[in-house]
Amino acid sequence: MNYVFLMDPLGSVNVKKDTSLALMVGAHRKGHNVYFLPDGGTVLKGGRLQFQTVKVTPQYDVEHPFIDDTPTLLFEDDVDVVFIRTDPPFNEKYLHNTWLLDHLPARVAVINAPSGIRTVNEKIWASRFTSIVPKTLIASKRDDLLGFLAEEKDIIAKPTDSYGGQAVFYIKAGGSNTNVILETLTDNWQRDIIAQKYVPAAAEGDKRILLLDGEPLGAVLRLHSEDDHRNNFFSGGKPLATQVTARDREIIGVLKPELAKLGLYFVGIDIIGDYLIEVNVTSPTCLQEMNRLYDKQLEDDVIRFSEELVGNN
Numbered sequence: 001m002n003y004v005f006l007m008d009p010l011g012s013v014n015v016k017k018d019t020s021l022a023l024m025v026g027a028h029r030k031g032h033n034v035y036f037l038p039d040g041g042t043v044l045k046g047g048r049l050q051f052q053t054v055k056v057t058p059q060y061d062v063e064h065p066f067i068d069d070t071p072t073l074l075f076e077d078d079v080d081v082v083f084i085r086t087d088p089p090f091n092e093k094y095l096h097n098t099w100l101l102d103h104l105p106a107r108v109a110v111i112n113a114p115s116g117i118r119t120v121n122e123k124i125w126a127s128r129f130t131s132i133v134p135k136t137l138i139a140s141k142r143d144d145l146l147g148f149l150a151e152e153k154d155i156i157a158k159p160t161d162s163y164g165g166q167a168v169f170y171i172k173a174g175g176s177n178t179n180v181i182l183e184t185l186t187d188n189w190q191r192d193i194i195a196q197k198y199v200p201a202a203a204e205g206d207k208r209i210l211l212l213d214g215e216p217l218g219a220v221l222r223l224h225s226e227d228d229h230r231n232n233f234f235s236g237g238k239p240l241a242t243q244v245t246a247r248d249r250e251i252i253g254v255l256k257p258e259l260a261k262l263g264l265y266f267v268g269i270d271i272i273g274d275y276l277i278e279v280n281v282t283s284p285t286c287l288q289e290m291n292r293l294y295d296k297q298l299e300d301d302v303i304r305f306s307e308e309l310v311g312n313n
Contacts, residue, residue: 001080001310003027004051006037006097007283008087015065019287020085024058026299027081030307034058035072039086039093042100049076049103081109081306084117085283089161094282109309111302112281113263120262120281123160123194132251132276135197140186145195149173154198157185170198201273207242208286210298211267212305214256216244218290218298239289251276265309266302 007020015021024034035053043050055069082101086094098114119125127136137148138160149155150173158168169181185193205223209216221242244252248271255276259267268284270277287298 001032001307002035002074002078003032003081003083003306004035004037004053004074004079005083005085006039006042006101007083007085009038010036010054010056010066010068013065015060015062017285017288019285020083020283021058021060021065022287022291022299023083023085023302024056025060026297026303027306028058029300030303032081032303035074036066037082039097042097044100044103047103049100050074051076051079076104076108079104079108080310081111083111083306084114088122088282090117090121090282107310109306110263111265111306111309112267113265116259116262116264117281120264120279121160122278122280122282123158123162126276126279127194129254129276132254133196134199134272134275134277137195138192139195140189140192142182142189145182145186145193146178148195149178152197155195156198156202157182157193157195159185159191159193196277199272199275199277204273205237205240206277207248207271209244209248209252209269209271210284210287210290211252211255211259211269212302213265214252214259216248216252217301218287218294218296219244219248220286220289220293222286239286239293241293247274255279265305 005020005024013021028034034056036056037051037053041052051074053072053074055072057067059065098118101110101114104110124138126133127138135152137144139145149171153173155171156168157171171178171181205221207219207221209219211217219242221240222237223240224237251271264281266284268280268286291298
């Protein structure tokens with residue numbers, strides 16, 4: 001089969017951490033052809049899609065992770081599976097790519113569905129499930145945000161479209177920097193942000209669980225460094241082995257039917273203590289960390305699922 005990966009430039013791949021690389025290696029290991037699709041490489045002509053790709057041989061080689069072939073033009077009839085793996089932020093360019101990929105014929109398996117990616121803001125969407133998320137406020141105005149802080153005492157405040165732990169602030173009531181933090185995040189009270197009641201279990205790390213078709217594929221605990229409250233690997237967190245608990249499964253049970261409706265097959269959820277924090281659908285990560293912790297090749301499960309998805313279309 002022909003596997004197309006829409007993703008950031010090959011030169012940006014971190015060989016030891018990149019989940020997209022692991023998926024590409026997994027597809028290649030199963031004998032599939034692997035193609036890199038750059039942003040801007042999708043063309044709609046006469047109602048049919050063309051892909052300006054580069055056929056690659058992926059490998060876990062720090063110096064040469066990709067053996068590049070010549071550029072290859074693929075037509076939609078040539079393609080069996082598309083992985084959308086461009087990193088956030090979900091901006092106009094990202095949106096444009098999903099609109100184009102909507103034109104793919106139904107027989108092509110797309111992970112994740114473009115319409116599902118458009119529907120699920122990775123931070124806002126989770127707030128609808130009030131029984132499994134911390135008390136949450138999404139607002140821009142000063143009185144709303146300061147009132148929420150006065151009620152909850154300790155909160156986490158962050159943009160609605162950040163990633164990798166960027167611009168995530170831990171705010172305590174009465175702090176001298178509160179106003180300037182909120183002014184900055186909201187662009188002087190004009191832009192919505194997310195404020196959530198601080199979950200004390202965050203001091204023990206946050207758990208990333210990868211879901212494949214709504215079922216746990218693997219889990220890793222991310223623990224912050226001594227000088228930072230953020231647990232993300234991007235912000236210096238370290239990976240630790242963990243287990244999927246009964247509470248985790250309750251949370252997954254709430255999400256599973258909703259994810260299925262949206263065609264969101266490969267998803268990363270973040271859990272702190274007993275609470276869901278985020279649902280990551282654009283380019284979920286941490287697969288390589290899980291592989292090393294548990295001596296597995298979880299990408300094989302994802303590729304096997306994609307093969308079955310093609311067979312069922």
